Amino acid sequence: MQNYQDVYGDKWQEINKCFACGRNNPIGLKLDIKHKDDICYTTFTPKTEHSGWLNVMHGGLLSTIMDEVMAHWLWGRGIPAMTVEMTTRYLKPVPIGEPIVVTARLQLDRGRMATLEADVTLADGTQVARAVAKYIKTERGLQIESGRSVTDTEAEPEE
């Protein structure tokens, strides 16, 4: 199974400035996302700087992590894709300082569109959030050559 690291090699961590998973983003979350069987998952412990309400993790950050883990499900299987739609349900507040597990799995793979689902649980198994998101597969993915992200909607320059 080829993934983005296979494609980009040693340059991957150098160019990966992703807020969620980039090792080289000084203000990023530096998520370590793992693949196991048909799921993809990560763990994260929110600190005070990740707050929304007092002592509660910011919901937008929770969505960011779910989006990232779902996207990695595809990228890790050699399918470059971008998020086009996401619906999140916040079921219970996530307390600051409590570790969470974020898990993603494939719901539907049809043509250019893949639908994934994610859920977030506390250490005791309580589900605190879930999301469903749609991803469009990009033909070229992200280009390393230009040092910036481009999608396959941008036309190739004329010869």
Ligand SMILES: CCCCCCCC(=O)SCCNC(=O)CCNC(=O)[C@H](O)C(C)(C)COP(=O)(O)OP(=O)(O)OC[C@H]1O[C@@H](n2cnc3c(N)ncnc32)[C@H](O)[C@@H]1OP(=O)(O)O
């Ligand atoms: C290494 C891991 C990286 C992780 C990254 C984390 C995830 C991210 O943050 S990605 C960044 C956020 N997302 C973006 O920036 C995406 C912005 N959007 C885009 O660039 C474009 O919409 C793009 C490239 C995805 C698709 O554009 P384009 O190729 O023109 O497709 P488009 O014609 O709009 O849509 C293709 C088809 O999908 C359909 N479609 C598009 N969106 C939806 C939707 N939300 N629901 C249903 N259908 C949709 C369209 O109707 C169209 O259908 P048809 O072909 O039948 O007409």
